[in-house]
Amino acid sequence: MxxxxxxxxxxxxxxxxxxxxxxxxxxxxxxxxxxxxxxxxxxxxxxxxxxxxxxxxxxxxxxxxxxxxxxxxxxxxxxxxxxxxxxxxxxxxxxxxxxxxxxxxxxxxxxxxxxxxxxxxxxxxQIQKLDIEGASRYELSNLHYTITDLSRFKNKHVLISGGGNSAVDWANELANVARQITVVHRRHEFGGHEQPVEQMKAFAKVMTPYSLNKLFGAGERIERVELVHTGTGSFEEFEVDEVVVSHGYDxxxxxxxxxxxxxxxxxxxxxxxxxxxxxxxxxxxxxxxxxxxxxxxxxxxxxxxxxxxxxxxxxxxxxxxxxxxxxxxxxxxxxxxxxxxxxxx
CATH class of the missing domain: 3.50.50.60 (FAD/NAD(P)-binding domain)
Structure with a gap:
């Protein structure tokens, strides 16, 4: 031609x-x-x-x-x-x-x-990174913005922060891998598709409306997180093994x-x-x-x-x-x- x-x-x-x-x-x-x-x-x-x-x-x-x-x-x-x-x-x-x-x-x-x-x-x-002081130092250990190897989450307590399709999908992917999954979202409503959201809620501990407020660690690993309730301003702390942040992309x-x-x-x-x-x-x-x-x-x-x-x-x-x-x-x-x-x- x-x-x-x-x-x-x-x-x-x-x-x-x-x-x-x-x-x-x-x-x-x-x-x-x-x-x-x-x-x-x-x-x-x-x-x-x-x-x-x-x-x-x-x-x-x-x-x-x-x-x-x-x-x-x-x-x-x-x-x-x-x-x-x-x-x-x-x-x-x-x-x-x-x-x-x-x-x-x-x-x-x-x-x-x-x-x-x-x-x-x-x-x-460009990944929207976690805007918390000191978060970057955990990126090479147990703070993740995507998942490339499911096996590293085996028998772990995994906290997932986010409410879109990716956050919901990762929770479902880890259902038969992790020991415990906690999903934190700053709103009550999730942006993911209906069926995967219902699937996630059947096994994961869902905390809404909360957002990550602080990370506490020893050395290069996160050991505990602090959450803040977006409505009342109250705080909750608990131990975690891995943190997955899925806040979207620019x-x-x-x-x-x-x-x-x-x-x-x-x-x-x-x-x-x-x-x-x-x-x-x-x-x-x-x-x-x-x-x-x-x-x-x-x-x-x-x-x-x-x-x-x-x-x-x-x-x-x-x-x-x-x-x-x-x-x-x-x-x-x-x-x-x-x-x-x-x-x-």
């Missing part, structure tokens, strides 16, 4: 999380020359912050550790050999007179593309925020075809918002399909509205033969 300039891609995907990875696979199904640009040094996006979590809600996939799901998505994303660029945060965007977009990274590299698919997820996330989209795209409260606004307010620029995943947006990994996959189809139709209005299903897609014919040969030995 781009014989006149080998460096111009049909679609350039900004962000290598679940939406970006699936978009790379699906654009391959549509025979589009594809590039992914990821600001970090690996694919996975925000999913990298909870590698030990069990993921249950991806259709047709049995419960799987997040790190394994990332590995599967990356292998799938590489099916049609997209160009993948790591360590470049996109800052600038301009459209040339020939309608080719020029994306410029903070390190000065330029990327040329006919369409742009923004899959920046939650941006460059989102930073860098220079993407300055692009002239319509924005809503929870991301860049797109229409039902994942088109932004700028022709040729599309979006998918947590970076975007629309009325029926579903903020699940499975929802990111659907966003990616719709966005790629729209990008394809933008480039070629006479093309089909979607790729052929995989069982009939000619791009899989040779790959299917290889798989069959492997199965029959």
């Amino acid at each position: 781009n014989q006149e300039h080998p460096d111009i891609y049909d679609v350039t995907i900004v962000g290598g999380g679940p939406a970006g990875m699936y978009a790379a696979f699906y654009s391959g199904m549509r025979a589009m020359r594809t590039k992914i640009i990821e600001a970090k040094t690996e694919l996975g996006g925000f999913m990298r912050t909870y590698p030990e979590k069990l993921i249950w809600d991806v259709g047709g996939v049995e419960p799987v550790r997040c790190e394994k799901l990332i590995d599967s998505l990356e292998r799938q994303a590489r099916t049609f050999d997209p160009e993948i660029v790591f360590g470049q945060e996109i800052a600038g965007m301009e459209r040339r007179e020939d309608n080719v977009f020029v994306l410029t990274s903070k390190t000065g590299e330029c990327h040329y593309t006919r369409t742009v698919l923004l899959c920046a997820g939650r941006g460059m996330t 989102r930073d989209f860098g220079n993407l925020s300055s692009w002239k795209l319509d924005r809503g409260d929870y991301g860049i606004i797109v229409d039902p075809q994942m088109r932004t307010s700028e022709d040729g620029i599309f979006g998918a995943g947590d970076f975007i918002t629309y009325d029926s947006k579903v903020r699940l990994i499975a929802g990111a996959f659907n966003d990616a399909v719709l966005a790629v189809n729209s990008a394809k139709r933008y480039l070629d209005p006479d093309s089909s509205k979607m790729a052929g299903v995989s069982s009939h897609n000619p791009r899989f014919s040779e790959k299917n033969k290889e798989i069959v040969q492997q199965e029959i030995g």
Whole structure:
């Protein structure tokens, strides 16, 4: 499609999380020359912050550790050999007179593309750390902002501070590992999904409305915590073995925020075809918002399909509205033969 300039891609995907990875696979199904640009040094996006979590809600996939799901998505994303660029945060965007977009990274590299698919997820996330005097000295011992190894919590009394999905999920993940779990939240209502919240309440000691007020330790480990009741101001102290803080993340989209795209409260606004307010620029995943947006990994996959189809139709209005299903897609014919040969030995 781009014989006149080998460096111009049909679609350039900004962000290598679940939406970006699936978009790379699906654009391959549509025979589009594809590039992914990821600001970090690996694919996975925000999913990298909870590698030990069990993921249950991806259709047709049995419960799987997040790190394994990332590995599967990356292998799938590489099916049609997209160009993948790591360590470049996109800052600038301009459209040339020939309608080719020029994306410029903070390190000065330029990327040329006919369409742009923004899959920046939650941006460059920064953990909201515990704002208590002396908290930082426990970060290398038993104060955690994520969990990468469930085994270190075995038979421990674990205090979890937070009320969102991540806090609730970690409590449920530790249910059969820890000896005791105490969940502290500054409001009575939890922000997590209903069923996991009820599951957590069945086994965890839930203290609301409380917040962490002080940490007491000997050497580099926390031994006791002080909680304050957010309504009465009364205090409670008790011993703990491990403390997990899940207070959310600050989102930073860098220079993407300055692009002239319509924005809503929870991301860049797109229409039902994942088109932004700028022709040729599309979006998918947590970076975007629309009325029926579903903020699940499975929802990111659907966003990616719709966005790629729209990008394809933008480039070629006479093309089909979607790729052929995989069982009939000619791009899989040779790959299917290889798989069959492997199965029959």
